[in-house]
Amino acid sequence: MTRIAHLSDLHFGFHREDLVEPLLERVNGSGADLVVVTGDLTHRGRPGQFRQAAEFLARLTAPHMAVPGNHDVPLYNIPVRFLRPYADYDEAISPDRAPTGAAGWARVHGINSVDPFAWQRGVVHEDDIGRVLGSLDALAVNIVALHHPLQQLPQVDKELARRAPEALARFEAGGVRIALTGHLHLWAVGSLLGLGHPHLLQVQAGTALCARLDDRQNEFAVLEIEGDDLRIERHVAPMDEAGFRAPELLDFTRGEGGWIELETDRGITP
Template identity: 35%
Template sequence: MRMIQLSDLHFGTERPEVVTALVEVIHQLEPDLLLLSGDITQRARRAQFQACERFLARLPLTPLLAVPGNHDLPLFNLWQRLVAPYAHFRRTFGCDLAPCYQSDEVLVVGVNTTRPGKHIDGSFSTAKVAAVSRQLELSDARVKIVMGHHPVEAVLEVDEKNIAAGAEAAVRAWSRAGMQLYLAGHIHYPFCSRLDRRYPDVPSNCWTFQAGTAVSRRVRDHKANSFNLIEWHSAQEELLLSRWDFSPVLPGFLCAEQLQLPLRGRPDSSGAG
């Protein structure tokens, strides 16, 4: 099974040449599931969601799972932010802000980490942690993934403030319930990391995979526009993670980094220490 994670598209700030290249590579990769981990728009305007709809219409017909980011809530329209903060998001993606995908072998649980009362910060409420834990525990899937917008880990000191409130409780509960991978965006800084580095006693084969910004000109530290590819090969019981970066030389996206994720019950062969 092949999944593509797109994050921080920020329609309203998109680079047209990168959008075109992204459409082309998604057609080439033929994913079985498309994951959008928030900040789909820059200012949650209807026209920006419509730009995303036009982008999605150019892609192959693929199941889609999307969660909101803080930029998908209105900033300047205070009435809408108070009364119907997710109205435009729901018009595009449906009413469920925490959707779930389930197959015989793969489970992906979405979690809404945004808070309408906060402009930037995210959180994992006690109720959300419990709800996701139940979904993980009830599933017999071999691969269990949770996707939110806000991160649970940071590799740069400046991003410590972006870790969602309640992250430790969420990571510990979900890893006990069988989560192997947490996907997020928000910080426009892609990386992959074992979660036991921040949270001792969490299984060493429980990871987080941060996505960069897929098509926006709002890149950080000269990082390329990028997306994440997650591939589950059931015959070999391999979960492969790779980051694909945009190259203006081609122009197009190329695989820039790849990692085989060791699953529970298998030896930790990643070499990470």
């Protein structure tokens, strides 16, 4: 059994300060073998915000890996965004913006999907697709981790990252079984299975700490992987409550036809 905590969109600099300690307590108490952070560690990519993010990561008790999000490059400082977009990220978080991680059954392949020249949209580069496909472990559950989703629900009005549909199809055909993403501040997992890619389960996280009231809640997930079975614990902290509720449980299994969601005692969710 392997447990992976998935956090996204921390937005240090515009975050719920009162939720930092409950989040650390819940993540550190989750029994995670690896923590994966899929971007937007900061709100505006400023040095002080990166220091806050780095201090948070340093307090995680499990090994962690992170990839950048579009908020992790400067928005308003145009010369820096074009010439040295990752300088502060590299110094505070890691110069490896496409890390890999291993934990038990799982191999996690990080991808930097940020496009500094199209700040919000993002891109999946051809080189990254080839790198991931060339490094898959046939004996493991292969996971990709990136900030921008590879697919979106019909009601989402943001522009999909360039080359995302191609990446999704090639990853699925090549043997990637799970994708961890963020960006939308909108939770989606089972609802994506009916959109044509049943062999690659997409876990789109909400925001772990952002204080934007329109998001209504903060959350993160813990994936428990055992062979072809997956349990997801969704930990939710509504904006008008002091901490995290008991987790909602979602169970999936993978067969010849791909992933299917099982009936589960779902626990508590808002």
